[in-house]
Amino acid sequence: MNGDREPDGGRREAVLVVDLGTTTTSAMVLAPDGSCHLLRHENGWDAQTWMPTAVFLAEDDSGSADGFLVGWPAFERRADDPARYRAEFKPDIGNDVPVPFGPKSFPVRVLVASVLRHLREAADVCKPTPRRLLVTVPAVPGPARRETMIAAGLEAGFEDVELLAEPLAAAHAPVVGGPWPVGTIVLVYDFGGGSFDTALVRIGEDEHQLLDQDGLPTRHGGRDVDAALRQDLTPAADRYLAADPARGGLRDRLERRVSDATTRLKHRLSAREHASVDITLGIDPQRSSRRRLREISDPIVAGTVDCCRALVERRGIAPAELGGVLLTGGSTRLPGVAAHLREAFGVEPRTTEDPVLAVVRGAARWALRIPAHATTGVAPSVVDVPLKWSFPQEEAVLVRWLVAPRDAFPAGAVLARVRLADGSLHDLRAPDAGRIVRLHAIDGERVYGDDWLVTVTKTVLPGEEASYNIVPWATRAAPVARDRGAGPAGSEHLHAPREGGSRPV
Amino acid sequence: MPVRPVAEAVDHALRSLPGGPAAQPVRDGLLQAREALGAPLCVAVVGQLSSGKSTLVNALIGKNLLATGTTSVTPAVWVLRPADTPSVTVHFTDGRPPLACAPAELRRFTARGVDGSVKSTAVDHVEIRGPYPYLRTFDVMDTPGIGSGHDADAARHIRRADAVIAVLNTAVAQRDAELLIRFRGRQKESVSLTPLTAIGVLTKVELLWPGEIGAECDDALALGRDHARRILADPVTKWLFHDVVPVCSKVAAGTVALTDAAFADLRALSAVPESRLRVHLDDLRTFATQPCDGLPLPPARRAVLVALLSPYGLFRSARFIREGVGTVEELRRVLDEAHGMATLRHTLSEHFGRRSDLIKTSRIVDWAHGCGHRLTGADPRVRTRVTDALRPITALGEYDPAFAELRLLRQWYERELDISDEDGAELARAAGERGTSAARRLGADDTATLRCLEEAALDRVAHWRRLQAVGGPDRRHVALVLERRYTRLHDQVRRARILLGETDG
Numbered sequence A: 001m002n003g004d005r006e007p008d009g010g011r012r013e014a015v016l017v018v019d020l021g022t023t024t025t026s027a028m029v030l031a032p033d034g035s036c037h038l039l040r041h042e043n044g045w046d047a048q049t050w051m052p053t054a055v056f057l058a059e060d061d062s063g064s065a066d067g068f069l070v071g072w073p074a075f076e077r078r079a080d081d082p083a084r085y086r087a088e089f090k091p092d093i094g095n096d097v098p099v100p101f102g103p104k105s106f107p108v109r110v111l112v113a114s115v116l117r118h119l120r121e122a123a124d125v126c127k128p129t130p131r132r133l134l135v136t137v138p139a140v141p142g143p144a145r146r147e148t149m150i151a152a153g154l155e156a157g158f159e160d161v162e163l164l165a166e167p168l169a170a171a172h173a174p175v176v177g178g179p180w181p182v183g184t185i186v187l188v189y190d191f192g193g194g195s196f197d198t199a200l201v202r203i204g205e206d207e208h209q210l211l212d213q214d215g216l217p218t219r220h221g222g223r224d225v226d227a228a229l230r231q232d233l234t235p236a237a238d239r240y241l242a243a244d245p246a247r248g249g250l251r252d253r254l255e256r257r258v259s260d261a262t263t264r265l266k267h268r269l270s271a272r273e274h275a276s277v278d279i280t281l282g283i284d285p286q287r288s289s290r291r292r293l294r295e296i297s298d299p300i301v302a303g304t305v306d307c308c309r310a311l312v313e314r315r316g317i318a319p320a321e322l323g324g325v326l327l328t329g330g331s332t333r334l335p336g337v338a339a340h341l342r343e344a345f346g347v348e349p350r351t352t353e354d355p356v357l358a359v360v361r362g363a364a365r366w367a368l369r370i371p372a373h374a375t376t377g378v379a380p381s382v383v384d385v386p387l388k389w390s391f392p393q394e395e396a397v398l399v400r401w402l403v404a405p406r407d408a409f410p411a412g413a414v415l416a417r418v419r420l421a422d423g424s425l426h427d428l429r430a431p432d433a434g435r436i437v438r439l440h441a442i443d444g445e446r447v448y449g450d451d452w453l454v455t456v457t458k459t460v461l462p463g464e465e466a467s468y469n470i471v472p473w474a475t476r477a478a479p480v481a482r483d484r485g486a487g488p489a490g491s492e493h494l495h496a497p498r499e500g501g502s503r504p505v
Numbered sequence B: 001m002p003v004r005p006v007a008e009a010v011d012h013a014l015r016s017l018p019g020g021p022a023a024q025p026v027r028d029g030l031l032q033a034r035e036a037l038g039a040p041l042c043v044a045v046v047g048q049l050s051s052g053k054s055t056l057v058n059a060l061i062g063k064n065l066l067a068t069g070t071t072s073v074t075p076a077v078w079v080l081r082p083a084d085t086p087s088v089t090v091h092f093t094d095g096r097p098p099l100a101c102a103p104a105e106l107r108r109f110t111a112r113g114v115d116g117s118v119k120s121t122a123v124d125h126v127e128i129r130g131p132y133p134y135l136r137t138f139d140v141m142d143t144p145g146i147g148s149g150h151d152a153d154a155a156r157h158i159r160r161a162d163a164v165i166a167v168l169n170t171a172v173a174q175r176d177a178e179l180l181i182r183f184r185g186r187q188k189e190s191v192s193l194t195p196l197t198a199i200g201v202l203t204k205v206e207l208l209w210p211g212e213i214g215a216e217c218d219d220a221l222a223l224g225r226d227h228a229r230r231i232l233a234d235p236v237t238k239w240l241f242h243d244v245v246p247v248c249s250k251v252a253a254g255t256v257a258l259t260d261a262a263f264a265d266l267r268a269l270s271a272v273p274e275s276r277l278r279v280h281l282d283d284l285r286t287f288a289t290q291p292c293d294g295l296p297l298p299p300a301r302r303a304v305l306v307a308l309l310s311p312y313g314l315f316r317s318a319r320f321i322r323e324g325v326g327t328v329e330e331l332r333r334v335l336d337e338a339h340g341m342a343t344l345r346h347t348l349s350e351h352f353g354r355r356s357d358l359i360k361t362s363r364i365v366d367w368a369h370g371c372g373h374r375l376t377g378a379d380p381r382v383r384t385r386v387t388d389a390l391r392p393i394t395a396l397g398e399y400d401p402a403f404a405e406l407r408l409l410r411q412w413y414e415r416e417l418d419i420s421d422e423d424g425a426e427l428a429r430a431a432g433e434r435g436t437s438a439a440r441r442l443g444a445d446d447t448a449t450l451r452c453l454e455e456a457a458l459d460r461v462a463h464w465r466r467l468q469a470v471g472g473p474d475r476r477h478v479a480l481v482l483e484r485r486y487t488r489l490h491d492q493v494r495r496a497r498i499l500l501g502e503t504d505g
C-alpha cells in the first residue's frame, strides 16, 4: 500500500475535487502536502479553468477507454452528429432510463463515470495520483442521485468517493474582502447554468454548517436566459435563411451558431454597456445592450430572489440576523443580480474571485480538513455500560422496548421483548437497576444473540426512581423468573408496580 | 403513471414503517393516500337546464333513476354510486348528520325536490347507491343547470369532481359552449373546464335524423360527429374539451325501460319494409294517432314506442331486429354500443381515470417528500426507517415526466405557454391525451412495428434535444420534458424488442 495515502495519524491523501455542473465542470487536485492545483482544459485555443459538462460518443477509436470524448473535445465534435452528443445530463443523474446515443444507449451513470475518468486521467500530471474523489452535489439530491454519483466515482477507478453539498462547498471558498466572521449566517446564492440553488449556512471555526436549502430545478438557469435572449437574434438568422432557398440545408448549423453567439453576447454584456456579436458571415453583427439583457433576465432573477426570501422566512431568520449573501455560479455575473439581492436583504452581496470556480475552490478548502474527519471509539466506562443478551435461538426480531430513553428501571425489569424465529416471545431483563442512555435497535429490527442492544447508566439520579413505566408483569423478582412458560400477567403480580423494585441500588 | 405501482409503493411503505407513535402521522397519511387511490372516479355532469343531463345520467348508469323533463326548483345534486344494496342518503350543508331514507321515497325527491320535512336549501346533495348495470368504475354527479341561478352551487360540486361531462344540446351547442365559458369565467376558482378534465357530450343528436333534405343519413351519430368537429375546430371552444362526442342518450335511456311487450311491438313494426317505415315516421302525427294501411299495432301502442325511443331510435331498433337481434337485452346492448354510450363510459374510466390517478399520485408524492420535515426530533433510527419506507413513493415522481407533463398541459390549455400549436399538439399527444400506449404517444398508428416505434422515438429525442438549445424559454422547458418522455418511450420499446428477440440490445 502506498504510504502517502495511509489515512492515519492525520497524514493527508491526494484528493481529486470535482464540481460537476449542469453546463460546466471544474476540478482541482489537493496534494498530500496541502497544496491545491486547478486542472486546466485545452480547448484548442488556450487552457481553460473549466470544461463543458458534455460527452460525445466517438464511433472511431478516438483513444478514450469507453468510446466517449469528454469536455472540450466532445463540444468540438457535437456538430459531426448531434445524436452522439449529450450535455445537460446532470438532472438525470439517478434516473435509470438509459440515454440513447444514436443506435446505442447508456445509463447516465456511465456518462458521469466517463467525465470523472477523464478528470482522473487529467490529474495524472500530479503525483501521487489521487485515488480519493470528492465530488460536489446539489444540496437536495434524492438518494438515487447520491448513489449514482458514488457508483460512477467507483466505476471511474477511485477507491473512495465522498460527496459534499455544493452550497456548503461554496461557503468555504475564499471571499473577496476577507473571511466571514464565525457565527455569521450566510445565504449562498448559486445561480448556475441549469438550475438555481440556495442555502443557509452558518459559518464555523473551521467548517460551516448547512442549515437549510431550496432551489428551482427548472426554468431558472443561465441557459434559460440564453433561450430568452436568443429570441432577439433569431429574426436575423431567419431572414438570412429565407433570402435564399438554397440555404435551407444550413438551418441546423446556423441554429447552433445563433446559440453560441447568444451565450457570447450575454457574457460580453455582463461586462459592458453595449456589445455586438458575429453569428456568421452574411449576417450583420448583432448588437444589444445591458439594459436589454437585464429586461430579459429580470423575471428569472426575481424568481430566484423569491425562492431565497421564502427560504429565509421558512427558517424564521430576521433580516438583521442574515449576516451576508454569497454569490456563486456563472450566472451571478448577469446585470441586476446584486441589485435584486441588496434590495431584498439589505446587505451587500459578496463574491468570490471567480463565481464559476467558487464551488470547486471551496470544496478543495474543505478537503484540507479531511484528516480531521475522524473520531476515536469510546470504550464502556464505569457508569455507562452496554448490555447484551443471548437468546435460545440465534436471531430474533425486537418486538418492542418497554422502556424509553432516560427511563430508570429496577434490577430484573423487562427492558425489551423479542420474537424468536419459531414465533415465540422472549423477554430481555435488566441485570441491575439503571437508566436508559440509548437504544441501539428499534422496534421491528432484527437482532442477534450477544449484540449490544442498549447502553445504560448504572447511576440513577434521586427523583428518577419512578420514571420506569412499570408494566405489571415486568417487575417479577428477576433472576428466578426463567420460566418463560409461566406467562405474563399472573394476577398475583398486579399489585406490584412502582414501589416494587424501583429503588436505586 | 398507472395507479397500481403507486398503490404498491404505498402498501410497501405501510409494511416497512416502524411501529410506535413517532411514525403514526406518517401511517395515517399513508392510509389516507391508500383510500384516495382506491376511491372511484367522480364524474360531474354539467350543462344548462333541460340540456339532457338527467337523461344522460340515466343512460350512463343503465337505469331510469332520475326524473327527467322536470324543472325542479331545488338545486339538488344527485350523486350516484355503485353498491350492492340500494340506499339513499341526504347530505346537508348545515352540519346535520346525513339522513338515510327509503329508496322508495326517491321519486318524491327527484320529481318535486325535497319537501317540507327536509328544508330544501340546506340539502347539499343526495347520495344514491345501488347496483346499476353500467355504474361500476365511477360515481356520477348530476348538477343543477347552470345559468339558472344556482351557478355557485353547481361550481362548488364540480370542483370536487375528477372529470366533467359538459352536456351540449345539439340544436344550440355553440351557445351552450359559450355559456360554459362564461360560467368558467365567473366561477374562477379552478372550475376545471379545460381539456385536462372536461369532455363535451352532444345530446339530442337523434333529432338530426334523417339529415338535411337531399343529404339524408341514417346514422344520426355520424351527423352528430360533424357537429362535434365544428365545436372542436372553433378557436374559442376547442380550449374547453378533451373531446366532443355525440350520444343518443334518450334512445339509450329509453331502451332501459323497454319491456318484453314493447319489444314484441317493435318486432311487429320491423316487419314493415324500412323505406315504408321511414316514410311513416316522417309523418309522426299520423304514425302515433291514426290507423294506417300496412302498419301493424294500434296507434296508441305506436305512440308509446315513439315516445320512449324517439322516431330515430324506433327506426334503428327495427333495423337491428331485422338484422337478427332477438331479445330486449340484446337490443339494449347493441343500442348502447351504437349510440356512443359504451365508448363514453370507457373514455371516462380509462382516460379520465388515469388522469385523476396521476393527480392523486402527485399529491401523495408531494406529501411523502414533506414527511422528513415532520419527523424532526424523532429517534434517528425511526427517521431513517420512515424515509426508507417512503422511498419507493418519493422515487416515483423523481424522473417520471408525467407530473411535469401534467403541469405543462395545464399551462398549455390555459394558454399560458408560449409554444406553437404544433408543439402543443405534440405535447398533448406525448403526454397520453390520445392514448397512453407507446404507439399513441408517438403518434404512430396501432399497427406500427416496434422497430418503427423505436426509430420514431429516437427521431423525437433528437428533435427535442436540438430544440433545448434553439427555442425560446417555454419551448426549451417543453423540450427538456419531452426529451425525457421520448427517452423513456425509446427504452420501453427497445426492451420490448429485446424481450421478443427482435434485437439483442
Ligand SMILES: Nc1ncnc2c1ncn2[C@@H]1O[C@H](COP(=O)(O)OP(=O)(O)OP(=O)(O)O)[C@@H](O)[C@H]1O
Binding pocket: A020, A021, A022, A023, A024, A025, A090, A190, A191, A192, A193, A194, A195, A196, A221, A222, A223, A263, A266, A267, A268, A270, A328, A329, A330, A331, A332, A333, A334, A355, A356
Ligand atoms: N460573464 C457571464 N455573464 C453571464 N453569464 C455567465 C457569465 N459567465 C458564465 N455565465 C453563465 O454561467 C453558467 C455556468 O455557470 P456555472 O458553471 O456556475 O453553472 P453549472 O455549475 O454548470 O450549473 P448548475 O450549478 O446549474 O449545475 C452558464 O449558463 C454561463 O452562460
Ligand SMILES: Nc1nc2c(ncn2[C@@H]2O[C@H](COP(=O)(O)OP(=O)(O)O)[C@@H](O)[C@H]2O)c(=O)[nH]1
Binding pocket: B047, B048, B049, B050, B051, B052, B053, B054, B055, B056, B067, B068, B069, B070, B145, B203, B204, B205, B206, B207, B247, B248, B249, B250, B251, B310
Ligand atoms: N329528443 C331528445 N330529448 C332529450 C334527450 N335528452 C333529454 N331529452 C329531453 O329533454 C328534456 C330535459 O331533459 P333532462 O334530462 O331532464 O334535462 P336536465 O334538466 O338537463 O336534467 C326532457 O324532456 C328529456 O326527455 C335526447 O337525447 N333526445
Ligand SMILES: [Mg+2]
Binding pocket: A020, A021, A022, A166, A190, A192, A193, A329, A359
Ligand atoms: Mg454549479
Ligand SMILES: [Mg+2]
Binding pocket: B053, B054, B055, B067, B068, B069
Ligand atoms: Mg335534471
